[in-house]
Amino acid sequence: MELPKFLLGDNTDFPDAIYIVHTEYPRFIINLENDEVEWLEEFSREDEEELATEAERLIEEATAFYDREVGRYED
Numbered sequence: 001m002e003l004p005k006f007l008l009g010d011n012t013d014f015p016d017a018i019y020i021v022h023t024e025y026p027r028f029i030i031n032l033e034n035d036e037v038e039w040l041e042e043f044s045r046e047d048e049e050e051l052a053t054e055a056e057r058l059i060e061e062a063t064a065f066y067d068r069e070v071g072r073y074e075d
Contacts, residue, residue, distance in 0.1 A: 003023040004023065005022065005023060005024055005061075005065075006020055006021065006022055006023070006061070006062055006065040007020070007021040007023060008020060008021075008065075008066065008069055009021055009029075014033075016033050017031050017032075017033045017034075018031070018032045018033060018066070019031055019032070020032065020062040020063075020065060020066055022058060022062060025041065026039060026040075026041045026043070026051060026054070026055075026058075027039070027040035027041055028040055028041075028055075028058070030059060030062050032063070032066060035059075037055070037059065
């Protein structure tokens with residue numbers, strides 16, 4: 001099965017939270033309510049240094065994805 005790069009999610013147990021799931025490496029879930037990121041990968045020290053710059057770009061992409069999706073509902 002081929003998954004899209006980002007998925008939008010919610011959960012009635014957390015009514016104010018909106019989640020974006022990044023399905024490619026490095027996989028993560030970001031909660032847009034509080035910008036908390038949960039990484040679904042384990043990283044070595046070397047990976048963590050490289051991930052710092054990559055993470056910023058991926059989170060910006062995730063936010064842009066959300067804005068695009070919400071814009072489509074509003075149209």
